[in-house]
Amino acid sequence: MTVSVIQFGGSNCDRDAVRALDAVGVAAERVWHEDGLPDDPSGIVLPGGFSYGDYLRAGAMAGRAPIVEAVRDAAREGVPVLGVCNGAQVGCEAGLTPGAFTTNASARFQCEHVHLRVENAETPWTCAFEAGEVISLPIAHGEGRFEINEEELATLDDEDRILFRYCDEDGNVTPAANPNGSTDAVAGLCSENEDVAVLMPHPERATLPELGGTDGRGVLRAFAE
Template identity: 70%
Template sequence: MTVSVIRFGGSNCDRDAVAALEHLDIDAEIVWHEDGLPEGTTGIVLPGGFSYGDYLRAGAIAAHSPILEEVREAAKNGVPVLGVCNGAQVGCESGLTDGVFTTNESARFQCEHVYLRVERDDTPWTAGYETGDVIEIPIAHGEGRYEIDDDRLTQLETDGRVLFRYCDADGTLSAEANPNGSKHNVAGVLGDHETVAVMMPHPERATLPDVGGTDGQAILRGFERVDRQ
């Protein structure tokens, strides 16, 4: 299997994603967005960074790159797609998932470790955890606040499409644990299919044992789980 990590102008976490995946013995390569998806792509990462300088809205311009049509088609065909930070913004802007990520409630860029509560353990991205587990993953964003209208959020939650929520160390949901003001503490969600997910925290920065812990490894192993199905 080969995971394509899509690079846009302004991406800066693409190499981190490749390093993390290769540490887990998952083949990965950086793909320039204008070149299209390589034949044989078995997974896709939309990485973090500042695509197109976050002009208009974070992820809004990258979402109109022709490669996103290929990504949407691949997703429909069961290819796993993971959007992280700016990639999560691109994922929402391109319609891969519901909602939008917008300016932090603090109006400041925030870079810190946060706790996430795993909301379900029966998806490729969360099968390495148990529901209710608390993991520690870094964030680094200025537009990470997840917003969605109340009716759509209710449907999202009814459908079990919330993957992670910001929480305290003991798993309690609180305003203090929510670093950006995301609605209902949402940190990561699924698309229409369980093989598509976006999240604001950076699992690739919590994968290498010497850099940021290893709580994010199980998320990236989702690419293996989908490949085995």
């Protein structure tokens, strides 16, 4: 069984995702979107990048690509799906999770390490951590501000579907620690059945100590659970 990392035109983190999954003992392969989803994937990654050049809006065109319907069907059958950065935008555009990602409050591309507070440690994506634990992952996005209406946000809160919030190094959720202006500082969330997770920070870029940390391994290990 192998995790399929979907490559669209403009994807640029697909190789990183394969390497990072290999580092945690998970077999993975890149799949060109026009070739369709392989039979019985053990997991699916929608990687970061600039699918279709982010024309219209980030993730909008990839979110309507034919392969995404197969991804949606696989998620309904319990196949774990992780969308990272542009993949998170694709996931929201495809309706795999609620909300949307839009232009950063700064109106600038931001590339830096941020702190995240683990909000729910009972999901496959977060069970490697403790609730309230602070981890560090890098971001690299221009349209990473998570937007959602109050009713849907309340549902996410009530159902414990918010995985991570931006915070400072002590775990305080403050406006200053929110790098892009995301609603309620949401950095990652999951679907109702927890099989799909989308997050703006990059776990695949935080798996090697020499590159700044290994906190991303805890997220990626969900595919091995």
